[in-house]
Amino acid sequence: MEGEPACLGDFPRLDGHWQDQASELFSFWASARRGQRDSVFRVLGSVGDEVVAAPMAVYRTEVRGREPAYVMIQHGSYQLVREAEQPLVTSGELLLYRGLGHSAEFRWFEHFDFDPIERRIWRSYVEIQGEILADAVRSFNSIHDRTSRSETAHLRDRSWMTDNLARAHGLDIAGTGFAAALWSTTHQSVALERWVAQNKFGPHHVVCKTPLGAATSWRPY
Numbered sequence: 001m002e003g004e005p006a007c008l009g010d011f012p013r014l015d016g017h018w019q020d021q022a023s024e025l026f027s028f029w030a031s032a033r034r035g036q037r038d039s040v041f042r043v044l045g046s047v048g049d050e051v052v053a054a055p056m057a058v059y060r061t062e063v064r065g066r067e068p069a070y071v072m073i074q075h076g077s078y079q080l081v082r083e084a085e086q087p088l089v090t091s092g093e094l095l096l097y098r099g100l101g102h103s104a105e106f107r108w109f110e111h112f113d114f115d116p117i118e119r120r121i122w123r124s125y126v127e128i129q130g131e132i133l134a135d136a137v138r139s140f141n142s143i144h145d146r147t148s149r150s151e152t153a154h155l156r157d158r159s160w161m162t163d164n165l166a167r168a169h170g171l172d173i174a175g176t177g178f179a180a181a182l183w184s185t186t187h188q189s190v191a192l193e194r195w196v197a198q199n200k201f202g203p204h205h206v207v208c209k210t211p212l213g214a215a216t217s218w219r220p221y
Helices: 016-021 023-033 116-133 136-143 161-168 178-186 194-200
Strands: 039-043 056-063 067-074 077-082 093-101 204-211
Touching: 023 056, 023 077, 056 077, 077 136, 093 194, 116 136, 116 161, 116 178, 136 161, 194 204
Parallel strands: none
Antiparallel strands: 039 056, 056 067, 067 077, 093 204
16 A cells, blocks of 8 residues: 555664564574474465455464473564463464453354345455455554554554544444444454463453464354
């Protein structure tokens, strides 16, 4: 998309401090280029009329103290996750940790039997996701477009750019119908390590699991 901003915000730019914070990631890429990292999972993405999937890869690495970990890469984004927090990866599943604050229950919207109007909305949603995945920078920005934390100030956070795309495609994401419910559900935030859900967004939290590469299909764990 011509004129679209890059991943970094205006403040601050990457310097020695930020590079030091990412030292484990730089170490991973250096060894990966030498062919010294084991691939655990890889799948190419795809976009159809009613199905969209992002490309995803998982590699083994280590974090501080040489603790076993994974580098999980989904298109334009990647994350270091300790193996102990994701014990099901080698069998093809991810654990998703969701903080609930002090809420006593968690509800997840699932809907499979579309009427004609809902099917048009769903196809518009898939088209939007395909447009996002068509560019790695756009994909990265979409993941951070509604974050608002000090540690994301150097990114282009709080842009709400995916909401702008939804409105451009005619989705009524501010209403009370299917489009709004779908949009709200698919923008639920989850973590890949328990401490984030329990300590940062808890204390109440739930743990769900999903097949690798299909993180919108949740079931209780």
